[in-house]
Amino acid sequence: MPADADATPVRDEREHARKVFRAMLEARQLETKLSSMYKAGKIVGGVYLGKGQEAVSASLGGGLNWGTDVFAPLIRDQAGRSAFGEDMLDCTRTYLGSSLGPMHGRDGNIHRGRPKEGLLAMISHLGASVPVVAGVLLSRRLQGKLDGVVGATCIGDGGTSTGAFHEGLNAAAVERLPMVVVVANNQFAYSTPNDRQFACGDLLDRAVGYGVEGSSVDGTDFLDCLRVIGGAIDRARSGAGPQMVVARLLRLSGHGEHDDASYVPDKLRAGGLGRDCMQVAAAQMIETGYATEGEISDWQTEVEDAVQLAIATAQQEPPPDPWKERWDARSTKLSMVTEA
Numbered sequence: 002m003p004a005d006a007d008a009t010p011v012r013d014e015r016e017h018a019r020k021v022f023r024a025m026l027e028a029r030q031l032e033t034k035l036s037s038m039y040k041a042g043k044i045v046g047g048v049y050l051g052k053g054q055e056a057v058s059a060s061l062g063g064g065l066n067w068g069t070d071v072f073a074p075l076i077r078d079q080a081g082r083s084a085f086g087e088d089m090l091d092c093t094r095t096y097l098g099s100s101l102g103p104m105h106g107r108d109g110n111i112h113r114g115r116p117k118e119g120l121l122a123m124i125s126h127l128g129a130s131v132p133v134v135a136g137v138l139l140s141r142r143l144q145g146k147l148d149g150v151v152g153a154t155c156i157g158d159g160g161t162s163t164g165a166f167h168e169g170l171n172a173a174a175v176e177r178l179p180m181v182v183v184v185a186n187n188q189f190a191y192s193t194p195n196d197r198q199f200a201c202g203d204l205l206d207r208a209v210g211y212g213v214e215g216s217s218v219d220g221t222d223f224l225d226c227l228r229v230i231g232g233a234i235d236r237a238r239s240g241a242g243p244q245m246v247v248a249r250l251l252r253l254s255g256h257g258e259h260d261d262a263s264y265v266p267d268k269l270r271a272g273g274l275g276r277d278c279m280q281v282a283a284a285q286m287i288e289t290g291y292a293t294e295g296e297i298s299d300w301q302t303e304v305e306d307a308v309q310l311a312i313a314t315a316q317q318e319p320p321p322d323p324w325k326e327r328w329d330a331r332s333t334k335l336s337m338v339t340e341a
């Protein structure tokens with residue numbers, strides 16, 4: 002069921018592209034810095050980059066409204082988090098174990114969220130974000146608070162093989178929930194190539210099988226991502242039911258910074274999927290007149306300064322104090338009681 006990609010535009014395209022592009026810049030620079038700190042032994046635990054997936058991720062997060070919509074990011078969604086509205090400090094504080102971070106320095110590097118504002122904490126169990134977002138939307142419907150709201154998540158090609166993904170997508174379709182699932186098909190589930198991961202012709206078949214509207218996009222093409230993913234968000238918001246977008250791309254990093262991705266053939270890297278969406282986006286911003294070369298270079302400098310400041314701030318903050326910390330789960334109810 003191919004979707005009509007030309008949904009009525011509901012945003013100022015230029016302003017929107019500028020906002021989303023800046024979020025991509027922020028994520029790329031922030032993650033580059035975190036990667037070098039990890040390699041210098043200054044970050045404990047894993048570092049997972051969204052390098053090459055920023056256009057997809059930021060188009061999703063940037064199309065959602067902080068405080069009203071629901072966004073469940075995956076490990077490669079720093080760009081989506083930034084575009085959605087997450088403060089850069091939330092990221093540096095979590096990676097550097099600051100007790101002032103949203104999870105108070107007691108959780109893994111990417112399992113942070115701001116549930117009250119609609120940013121759900123990342124779930125490591127692949128696929129689980131799909132039923133969780135469906136559940137949040139269903140509960141909002143039951144409370145009469147679903148009007149104009151969209152819930153979205155991003156998942157990898159590997160994650161689409163989990164039971165949770167299928168159950169969640171099916172439930173969302175049956176309930177006609179305003180949900181968008183973006184599949185970042187970066188050709189490998191860690192090191193497992195697509196042909197060992199699924200036997201259907203196209204991952205979109207999985208959407209069709211459940212009665213979910215599907216669209217495809219070249220994940221390296223920034224403007225196409227804005228249009229197709231933005232269109233899916235608009236359709237979900239206007240009551241067309243759940244949407245799935247499959248983005249073709251290549252991860253330009255390892256699964257995590259501990260992985261050199263030597264299983265990716267050079268030929269694939271040299272092809273169209275190996276294009277860097279950041280470079281494509283910068284060229285498109287200039288071509289369309291959405292930004293000048295000078296503006297982009299100024300933004301780069303501004304973002305660099307902001308990253309340095311966020312890292313320096315988090316580095317000076319205290320870690321959790323094991324004598325004073327309560328090591329229970331951070332249930333909202335509990336923290337509201339204990340922090341009152």
Ligand SMILES: Cc1ncc(C[n+]2csc(CCOP(=O)(O)OP(=O)(O)O)c2C)c(N)n1
Nearest residue numbers: 125126127157158159160163189190191256
């Ligand atoms: C339910 C579940 N099974 C297995 C894992 C272990 N695991 C972590 S990442 C990964 C591969 C993920 O592949 P994909 O979703 O394509 O993302 P990619 O890392 O390629 O971006 C696996 C199997 C997990 N986290 N959750």
